[in-house]
Amino acid sequence: MTVRVCIVGAGPVGVVAAIACARKGMRVSLFEAEREIDHSPRAATTHPSTLEMLAELGLLEEFQSLGLVARYFQFWDGATKTLVAEFDHEVLRGETPYPFVVQTEQHKLCELGLRRLSATPNVEMRLGTSVSDIAQDSNGVRVTTDGPGGAERHAFDYVIGCDGGRSTVRRCLDIEFEGYTWPERFLVLTTLFDFQAALGCCPRSYISDPQEWTNLFKVMGDDLKGRWRAVFPARENESDEEAFSEGAVRKRLGKLFETHPMDLLVHRNIYRVHQRVAKSFREGRVFLAGDAAHVNNPVGGLGLNCGIHDAMELAETLHQVASGQAGEDLLDRYERRRRPLNIEYVQQQTVANKKRLEERDPKVRQANFYELRRMAADPRLHKQFLMRTSLIESVRRAREIA
Ligand SMILES: Cc1cc2nc3c(=O)[nH]c(=O)nc-3n(C[C@H](O)[C@H](O)[C@H](O)COP(=O)(O)OP(=O)(O)OC[C@H]3O[C@@H](n4cnc5c(N)ncnc54)[C@H](O)[C@@H]3O)c2cc1C
8 A cells, every 4th residue: 555644844854855755656745834935045055965865866956056066165264364274075076976065045945846746646735734733543643734725634644744943743742842042143144245256265154253253155046146145143132123234234244345335235134043852753653854853053054954864764764664674663763863863963063163153262263273274184184074064974874873
């Protein structure tokens, strides 16, 4: 009998999960609360390990054509405006077919994935339909949805909650979201100004500054003409109005480049940042993946990558169980693999990345810079560093967890 899988949420993780499950012959129903995909600036950095997964699903070529290839990653000292260290993904050649990062905005992955799904016969997509309740027993899961035609009930074998940080699925399962919320929010200013030409930085540049750090990176935009996002920490008590005011924006962008023209600013966004991991990633026949299972600060661009890895792992696990290649006890392996790996490779790493950017103690800053220079200069350490940040190491570690 064909296994029926319900995927809640058509964010990038839900879309990848739907494609991966459908390709393995499962009958997929994808429910998305919104009628359209959210275009606000969110994740864009896609690491080599994730590129391998998108290639496996046949999505990589189109995905890459909508973004840019970033071979290098730089670390700058904002106080002196000097380059501290540069890392080159080319050293990963031989370890991955994709020794680079691709920066493509996440809404493009959702939209190209939805186009792909709309042409897949074993997939039903329901936009504008939210999942409001879930109940399960040993035979299956009953899902209640709320859509244009009112409330409906559906029956599935498995449910994957990919419904983001405020997950309804997680709430229905009564699973705790352990961790904390940072006191400061992150401000994203999107500009058409070309920082690469002005500063000589590369399209992925982290700027450490004891006063106010910046995460500066380039994306292509919907017009594919290129634009830069500059991410700053807002002050703890800074209101939206203050952070978005012309004076504050001019001051922040002016710190990067004194005469940044204000008319090139195209978008302002501010959001709250958390470090949280669900206490459990599975309850019976229901699973959590992506932001529903874990959230983190964006420094390092790791959260969404890890979410896509969850989706791929889960599709393969469900396939093995559904096809009788493995017993139901294999379902436990999903949490055994994904939860500790998220804590080690995403939570710990993003907290360390943020700390390194915001460090105020001059001695610690210099020690951090020394360490970055030492890693960049030593071929073995350089590669080791990128194996970790690109999550290739975490994918290999996952395979070792039985
Ligand atoms: C404002 C913001 C900015 C960010 N910026 C960055 C960044 O710069 N870099 C970075 O690496 N990461 C960033 N992130 C994190 C990154 O966007 C997430 O890791 C990524 O979106 C996770 O994808 P997801 O599919 O798990 O969840 P989401 O993208 O949140 O998708 C969840 C989907 O589920 C839908 N949904 C919710 N509830 C229901 C329901 N009950 N029924 C049906 N559908 C439902 C939602 O409408 C949504 O489409 C940012 C996050 C936010 C919120």
